[in-house]
Amino acid sequence: MTATHREKALIFELSKPGRVAYSLPPCDVPEAAPEDLIPAAMLREEPAKLPELYEVDVIRHYTELSRRNFGVDNGFYPLGSCTMKYNPKINEDTARLSGFAGIHPYQPEESIQGALELMHTLQNDLAALTGMDQMTLQPAAGAHGEWTGLMMIGAYHESRGEKRTKVIVPDSSHGTNPASATVAGFETVTIKSDERGMVDLDALRAAVGSDTAALMLTNPSTLGLFEEQIVEIARIVHEAGGLLYYDGANSNAIMGITRPGDMGFDVVHLNLHKTMSTPHGGGGPGAGPVGVKSKLIPFLPKPVVGLRGDGTYYFDYERPDSIGRVKAFYGNFGILVRAYTYIRTYGPEGLKHVSECAVLNANYMMHRLAPYYEIPYPGVCKHEFVMSGRGLKAYGVRTLDVAKRLLDFGYHPPTIYFPLNVEECMMIEPTETESKETLDAFIETMIQIAEEAKMNPELVLNAPYSTVVRRLDETTAARKPVLNCSCG
Amino acid sequence: MANLHRYIPMTEQDRTDMLSAIGAASIEELFRDIPEEIRYRGTLPVSPALDELSLLAHMKELAGRNAASDSYTSFLGAGIYDHHIPVVIQHLISRSEFYTAYTPYQPEISQGELQAIFEFQSYICELTGMAVANASMYDGVTALSEAGALAAGATKRKQLVISRTVHPEARQMFGTMARGLGLEIIEVGYANGVTDLDALQAAVSANTAAVLIQSPNFFGALEDLAAIEPIIHGVKGLLVVSTNPITMGLLKPPGRLGADIVVGDAQPLGIPQSLGGPTCGFFAVAEPLMRRMPGRIVGQTTDKDGKRGFVLTLQAREQHIRREKATSNICSNQALLALCASIYLSTMGKTGLRETAGLNLQKAHYASNEIARQQGITLPFSAPFFNEFVIQLPAGTSVKDINSKLLKDGFLGGYDLGLAYPELGGHMLIAVTEKRTKAEIDAFAGRLGELADDSDA
Numbered sequence: 032m033t034a035t036h037r038e039k040a041l042i043f044e045l046s047k048p049g050r051v052a053y054s055l056p057p058c059d060v061p062e063a064a065p066e067d068l069i070p071a072a073m074l075r076e077e078p079a080k081l082p083e084l085y086e087v088d089v090i091r092h093y094t095e096l097s098r099r100n101f102g103v104d105n106g107f108y109p110l111g112s113c114t115m116k117y118n119p120k121i122n123e124d125t126a127r128l129s130g131f132a133g134i135h136p137y138q139p140e141e142s143i144q145g146a147l148e149l150m151h152t153l154q155n156d157l158a159a160l161t162g163m164d165q166m167t168l169q170p171a172a173g174a175h176g177e178w179t180g181l182m183m184i185g186a187y188h189e190s191r192g193e194k195r196t197k198v199i200v201p202d203s204s205h206g207t208n209p210a211s212a213t214v215a216g217f218e219t220v221t222i223k224s225d226e227r228g229m230v231d232l233d234a235l236r237a238a239v240g241s242d243t244a245a246l247m248l249t250n251p252s253t254l255g256l257f258e259e260q261i262v263e264i265a266r267i268v269h270e271a272g273g274l275l276y277y278d279g280a281n282s283n284a285i286m287g288i289t290r291p292g293d294m295g296f297d298v299v300h301l302n303l304h305k306t307m308s309t310p311h312g313g314g315g316p317g318a319g320p321v322g323v324k325s326k327l328i329p330f331l332p333k334p335v336v337g338l339r340g341d342g343t344y345y346f347d348y349e350r351p352d353s354i355g356r357v358k359a360f361y362g363n364f365g366i367l368v369r370a371y372t373y374i375r376t377y378g379p380e381g382l383k384h385v386s387e388c389a390v391l392n393a394n395y396m397m398h399r400l401a402p403y404y405e406i407p408y409p410g411v412c413k414h415e416f417v418m419s420g421r422g423l424k425a426y427g428v429r430t431l432d433v434a435k436r437l438l439d440f441g442y443h444p445p446t447i448y449f450p451l452n453v454e455e456c457m458m459i460e461p462t463e464t465e466s467k468e469t470l471d472a473f474i475e476t477m478i479q480i481a482e483e484a485k486m487n488p489e490l491v492l493n494a495p496y497s498t499v500v501r502r503l504d505e506t507t508a509a510r511k512p513v514l515n516c517s518c519g
Numbered sequence: 520m521a522n523l524h525r526y527i528p529m530t531e532q533d534r535t536d537m538l539s540a541i542g543a544a545s546i547e548e549l550f551r552d553i554p555e556e557i558r559y560r561g562t563l564p565v566s567p568a569l570d571e572l573s574l575l576a577h578m579k580e581l582a583g584r585n586a587a588s589d590s591y592t593s594f595l596g597a598g599i600y601d602h603h604i605p606v607v608i609q610h611l612i613s614r615s616e617f618y619t620a621y622t623p624y625q626p627e628i629s630q631g632e633l634q635a636i637f638e639f640q641s642y643i644c645e646l647t648g649m650a651v652a653n654a655s656m657y658d659g660v661t662a663l664s665e666a667g668a669l670a671a672g673a674t675k676r677k678q679l680v681i682s683r684t685v686h687p688e689a690r691q692m693f694g695t696m697a698r699g700l701g702l703e704i705i706e707v708g709y710a711n712g713v714t715d716l717d718a719l720q721a722a723v724s725a726n727t728a729a730v731l732i733q734s735p736n737f738f739g740a741l742e743d744l745a746a747i748e749p750i751i752h753g754v755k756g757l758l759v760v761s762t763n764p765i766t767m768g769l770l771k772p773p774g775r776l777g778a779d780i781v782v783g784d785a786q787p788l789g790i791p792q793s794l795g796g797p798t799c800g801f802f803a804v805a806e807p808l809m810r811r812m813p814g815r816i817v818g819q820t821t822d823k824d825g826k827r828g829f830v831l832t833l834q835a836r837e838q839h840i841r842r843e844k845a846t847s848n849i850c851s852n853q854a855l856l857a858l859c860a861s862i863y864l865s866t867m868g869k870t871g872l873r874e875t876a877g878l879n880l881q882k883a884h885y886a887s888n889e890i891a892r893q894q895g896i897t898l899p900f901s902a903p904f905f906n907e908f909v910i911q912l913p914a915g916t917s918v919k920d921i922n923s924k925l926l927k928d929g930f931l932g933g934y935d936l937g938l939a940y941p942e943l944g945g946h947m948l949i950a951v952t953e954k955r956t957k958a959e960i961d962a963f964a965g966r967l968g969e970l971a972d973d974s975d976a
Binding site for chain 1: 524526527528529533534536537538540541542543546548549550551552553554556557558559562563564565566567568569571574575577578579580581582583584585586587588589590591593595597598599601603605607609610611613614615616617618619620621622623624625626627628629630631632634635637638640641642644645646651652654655657658659660661668686688689691692694695696698699700701741745767768769770771772784791792793794795796797798799809815816817818819820821822823824826827828829830832833834835841842843844845847848849850851852853854855856858861862864865866867868869870871872873874875877878880881882884885903905919922923926931934935953956957960
């Protein structure tokens with residue numbers, strides 16, 4: 032057993048009274064007793080039970096935690112729908128420049144002109160990329176963008192004196208789509224996909240009506256397929272008086288090749304932590320800017336960044352029809368700096384090249400894996416594809432087991448059991464930043480695991496073997512929750 | 520394909536080999552499923568590419584046109600604070616195993632992140648005095664809105680009472696969210712800088728889902744939670760408290776004063792100001808509300824060898840299972856910034872957090888005394904405060920103009936309260952953290968006095 036395989040102590044378990052890891056200045060102003068400044072009843076009777084450590088304890092603890100974690104820098108991470116591309120280091124450096132990291136949201140506008148210019152340029156770049164007329168940078172994540180977009184769609188219909196209560200989503204959509212619709216006050220109508228995983232036009236025609244507020248769609252879909260009938264879909268929804276919402280989770284497939292605005296979408300969100308390489312951060316922070324066509328501009332959250340005739344930038348709050356505020360201050364500015372940096376490393380031709388390479392990588396993997404795993408939707412895929420592990424069920428091996436076995440080979444597994452309409456689903460997204468050698472090695476591993484499943488299923492069923500912990504008991508975790516250590 | 524780019528490994532040879540494996544003649548063929556009428560055939564009008572040297576120069580030029588807190592002396596707070604960030608934090612969160620990972624869906628290779636979140640939840644419970652905390656939320660403002668939504672769901676009541684002393688942007692955001700959810704919001708005014716308890720009592724009824732209070736409130740004043748608690752619990756509603764985690768070094772936790780939900784923003788705990796984002800909201804509840812919490816939650820369990828480990832848990836609440844019936848649409852957390860907060864608390868420890876809170880308290884009170892001594896400046900409120908307080912400038916003074924002048928002298932002046940409270944024109948909200956020295960406070964007070972005197976004349 033190597034050192035990293037030992038049970039890791041909690042930070043609280045390292046505490047020893049009398050140690051410090053901080054260095055604070057002495058108080059250089061006249062001091063009063065706290066109880067002379069604040070009523071004694073409001074004061075803590077004893078200090079919060081935080082650990083007492085010295086600096087090396089802190090460094091070693093979190094360094095060891097980092098070694099028990101797997102990121103894109105550790106290896107191939109083909110987690111479908113999450114676009115786990117390389118996170119450029121220059122992004123991290125620019126976001127940490129003190130002129131970006133050390134500024135306050137309520138400083139005088141004249142003292143943050145550089146930041147405002149960056150936001151204004153990014154608004155325009157993202158609008159151009161998506162074919163939209165105006166952007167808001169406020170939403171903090173994709174789901175937050177969905178909710179923001181749906182609130183605008185609600186306000187738009189209301190401004191026309193229409194009461195439209197229903198949002199249509201395909202059964203292959205991300206779970207956040209219906210959840211966001213609920214929070215925005217809509218009822219969700221789920222429609223079945225056709226046998227090719229596409230929107231079933233008859234089901235759509237039957238679902239739309241005078242109560243349709245919007246259709247939410249990901250294109251390419253969560254199956255990695257382009258909705259070839261998108262123009263007809265848009266026509267059906269628009270003719271019923273509804274709007275089209277574009278979930279931009281899969282935008283890495285289409286930059287410079289086609290734009291949601293040209294497909295007929297009215298509202299779009301982008302996930303900057305996916306397409307624009309700002310890191311996922313272990314689950315956040317991200318950013319989910321939203322773009323709209325001109326008829327929805329009045330409803331954008333306020334403020335948006337504006338440019339005056341004299342060349343100065345400002346926060347525009349004079350927006351009487353705005354849905355209001357959706358986030359404190361102006362959004363996740365530090366993430367916006369990273370996304371802007373990323374765009375400037377590529378420019379327009381480079382971004383198109385990104386999508387071309389992402390799509391070529393995905394198609395290459397799909398073709399090479401097709402003899403070994405079932406590909407439910409053959410043909411061309413976009414930036415990702417799905418395959419089914421159901422062929423291995425005969426040997427008692429499920430997709431979950433394949434995923435766990437991949438851990439032993441140093442890979443992050445694909446997204447599994449999503450979308451729900453493919454049995455034993457694996458969703459693979461290689462991204463453009465992986466080499467042919469990396470893809471080939473992963474493919475060989477997948478072929479080997481398929482072979483293992485047939486010849487020696489126990490080997491796969493008991494995986495992983497090499498990780499710091501093995502399969503965890505999730506049932507007990509949920510039934511008898513232990514959610515903090517109560518050891519402070 | 521002549522593009523060579525340092526993030527893309529595709530060579531001409533790779534492209535040829537891969538296309539041939541697929542059986543396609545060109546990359547263009549892979550896009551044959553996109554109808555020609557919607558193909559984009561031009562060059563996108565996005566900003567052009569720059570080489571690394573030029574890009575660094577461009578970004579430094581943009582950053583250089585902002586007045587940053589390392590070269591300006593800040594007395595600006597109002598939700599985002601200029602606290603000291605211990606140097607270890609940036610080193611540790613720059614470990615790319617943390618920042619290049621996604622949500623820990625595969626627990627066996629994500630134990631580092633999962634344990635870090637479990638420790639964050641433990642820290643938040645200890646600070647707030649609550650039973651359970653989640654893995655974090657977008658920011659404190661979102662956390663407060665989600666708390667209001669949770670309270671409405673848990674009590675099956677549609678009306679929420681919020682104090683006007685809650686951060687104006689939190690009230691705006693909650694207003695947006697309440698419209699979507701069909702909730703009614705009643706705002707209650709203030710007296711002497713704190714929530715008007717008589718007005719609160721009058722607003723609360725058997726229809727009230729919750730009272731939403733911030734303490735220290737937007738004016739920096741400490742709310743009397745012990746007096747507010749029976750008002751809402753008397754009608755079986757919930758008490759939601761938003762707080763500043765640094766104050767927990769000195770103040771009694773809201774959980775000990777009867778709060779049902781405690782939220783706030785962890786920005787003061789080692790997170791850069793960054794124009795207000797990204798920060799990290801925290802969200803903690805009393806035990807009975809555990810399964811109604813929004814967001815991710817990490818729990819402890821064991822692996823098949825009996826070893827302690829951590830997993831995402833209570834996922835039956837979440838949208839990938841519950842879809843439109845989920846407790847919230849939020850499926851992410853601010854993991855990297857929750858990590859900042861945890862490292863901050865680990866570094867400060869038991870004595871450091873208390874000492875930091877003490878420095879804030881002492882320096883802010885010294886500053887308020889010094890500023891109040893200036894001709895023409897008064898302190899309109901006498902409620903107890905922590906590190907932030909309101910001053911009143913002479914009638915007719917433009918806080919905006921004063922702040923522009925202060926900027927020229929190297930100061931970031933306080934928040935212009937007239938922007939959010941029409942009745943408080945000429946009032947400024949001043950924050951003083953442990954970073955401010957006596958010399959800086961003296962100089963700021965003196966300069967404010969001169970400017971107040973000028974505008975008086």
